[in-house]
Amino acid sequence: MAIIIDGKAIAARVREDAGLCTQKLKSRGITPCLAVILVGDNPASVSYVTGKEKALAEAGMDGRDLRLPAATSEAELLAHIAKMNDDDTVHGILVQLPLPPHINEDRIIQAISPKKDVDGFHPVSVGNMVLGRPGFLPCTPNGIVYLLKEMKIKTAGAHAVILGRSNIVGKPLANLLIRRDVNATVTICHTGTPDFSVYTKQADILIAAAGKPGLVSAGMVKPGAAVIDVGVNRVPDASKKSGFILRGDVDYDAVEKTAGWITPVPGGVGPMTIAMLMRNVVEAAGNTV
Ligand code: NAD
Numbered sequence: 536m537a538i539i540i541d542g543k544a545i546a547a548r549v550r551e552d553a554g555l556c557t558q559k560l561k562s563r564g565i566t567p568c569l570a571v572i573l574v575g576d577n578p579a580s581v582s583y584v585t586g587k588e589k590a591l592a593e594a595g596m597d598g599r600d601l602r603l604p605a606a607t608s609e610a611e612l613l614a615h616i617a618k619m620n621d622d623d624t625v626h627g628i629l630v631q632l633p634l635p636p637h638i639n640e641d642r643i644i645q646a647i648s649p650k651k652d653v654d655g656f657h658p659v660s661v662g663n664m665v666l667g668r669p670g671f672l673p674c675t676p677n678g679i680v681y682l683l684k685e686m687k688i689k690t691a692g693a694h695a696v697i698l699g700r701s702n703i704v705g706k707p708l709a710n711l712l713i714r715r716d717v718n719a720t721v722t723i724c725h726t727g728t729p730d731f732s733v734y735t736k737q738a739d740i741l742i743a744a745a746g747k748p749g750l751v752s753a754g755m756v757k758p759g760a761a762v763i764d765v766g767v768n769r770v771p772d773a774s775k776k777s778g779f780i781l782r783g784d785v786d787y788d789a790v791e792k793t794a795g796w797i798t799p800v801p802g803g804v805g806p807m808t809i810a811m812l813m814r815n816v817v818e819a820a821g822n823t824v
Pocket of ligand 1: 675698699700701702703704705724725726727728731744745746747750765766767768804805806808
């Protein structure tokens, strides 16, 4: 049976630490503040934004909550971002993705000042990450690396296989895993990979970030491997009040029996994403001292 990686507990410790840093900054007259912008009312996005705002309040930080209607134009959104870029009391700016289809996400991400890019999605942040220079690291990949270190899972010399090549998970994660302090050998699988199980079966560390419920079955996993499930999929379930349950990309019940470590969904990677965001906000506010 796999060791269950308790992302919720590990994230709670990171958030507590961010709270202590916040107190120190406050004693110097700075209250870390994150502006959270949500366009539209996508239910998953509303729930993520609510979680982030709750975490800010718990850590003693300020949250500037901006909820805009789905019909908001790109120009209007850019104007809000420009205002927040110029506001010295706002240290971080987060625009919840995805945006409605009439808004160009790249243009929005690039409009955020790199100094306030606590999501780590701006090309300047991405460039700094790839080059190993100081800068904001994207929260989900950074949270995954944090989990591996915290659980003392051997990464040096390990073969890490990532399912998914998105800009927010797969690509940045591959970059963090090949850093010298992690030292893994990385394979990225994606929709163009004919049979990804060829690679996943060799993985000492398998990270599933495809957004497909139950994609990874027990037969695709090397016994004893560390399995990190990034997927958050809403699967219809009439027996639930909400009408759905959250499922990861991994067939948890089957894989748990043979893996060495596994993250649950919910309660694994998700809480780490928020915790790493809190760290980045503290860092952004600290940079202004
Ligand atoms: P995305 O749709 O942008 O990317 C998915 C990637 O998976 C693509 O690169 C695609 O090539 C690959 N893929 C899809 N189906 C595949 C298949 N059958 N075989 C091989 N590769 C396949 O998604 P994303 O934004 O990277 O998110 C992925 C999942 O992670 C989603 O479920 C999302 O909700 C979740 N997520 C969770 C967190 C968190 O904090 N827990 C954060 C970000 C994303």
